[in-house]
Amino acid sequence: AKEAGRGLWKRFHPSMQHQVEDRFLLEGELRKALELDQLRLYLQPKNNAQGQIYGCESLLRWAHPEKGLIPPDVFIPLAEETGLILQLGDWVLQQTLALAVRYPELEFAVNISPREFRNPDFVARIQSRLAASQANPERLTLEVTEGLLITDFQQSSERMLELQKLGIRFSIDDFGTGYSSLSYLKKLPINELKIDRSFVRGLPQDSSDALLVETMMAVAQHLELQVVAEGVETPEQREFLLSVGCTHHQGYLYGQPQPAQVFLDRYQTDQQ
Ligand code: C2E
Ligand code: CA
Ligand code: CA
Ligand code: CA
Secondary structure, three states, rough: HHHHHHHHHOOOOOHHHHHHHHHHHHHHHHHHHOOOOOOOEEEEEEEEEOOOOEEEEEEEEEOOOOEEOOOOHHHHHHHHOOOOOHHHHHHHHHHHHHHHHOOOOOEEEEEEEEHHHHHHHHEEEEEHHHHHOOOHHHEEEEEEHHHHHHHHHHHHHHHHHHHHHHOOOEEEEEEEEOOOHHHHHOOOOOOOOOHHHHHHHOOOOHHHHHHHOOOOOOOOHHHHOEEEEEEOOHHHHHHHHHOOOOEEEEOOOOOEEEHHHHHHHHHHHHHH
């Protein structure tokens, strides 16, 4: 094992060492990000067939003092590995619930990472945050990924059922990218499928994307699930989606993620 370890080290390129050091530094800084108030909640609108905003998704950003705004793809995986995601996820949930109380007509979606979902106190934490905030559970959607649900099917369905009893909705994020077994959909308490933007990108020209989206719509209809398409960027994509019965959209065509208060102020102004 020692030999193998040394061999590995030899093949270790200097640039990789920098990456490791960067990661190490970043991890330490991420630990402090919460105390130092460097996390930012962004919201992206979800629109219905009439083009009206009916809800939004919470997306995390890290306002790093030197590196600027760091996107979640950079630090969420790190947080997931180190367990910091438990604190970050709890922060996002609390921030989101506080906003949900102020905008009871909007649906708020929060991303739940596998490590959060599998944590033994997941259900209790959501319940206690809901109780403390007085937010309406029916306005909260939890976005989870396919892989997470399949790894421990029994536990997943129990946890989901418990929360669904309170009125919380479950959405399958990045639908279509992971495990292709559709049988689990029928067995889990799911409310919504979120079509991954990799299938939306090629619409309407790419015939295999078009076929896949139509198939997902048929599956959803059969199982009586709602569908949201993500990554909707063009009017042509919008038209195609509407033509196959997909009425709920999220994407740059409607709005980029914005700082929560900026988004909500604009939303408020548009309502008047
Ligand atoms: P996701 O949950 O699939 O979120 C959608 C991502 O697509 C967001 O990237 C959003 O900004 C981007 N997006 C939305 N509309 C468009 C579009 O029209 N075109 C394109 N090209 N992109 C679009 P973002 O904000 O960088 O987040 C990346 C991922 O990081 C999220 O993917 C999610 O998996 C994760 N993430 C973000 N916030 C949280 C969080 O609070 N907790 C957890 N566990 N994960 C989070
Ligand atoms: Ca999501
Ligand atoms: Ca997604
Ligand atoms: Ca995605």
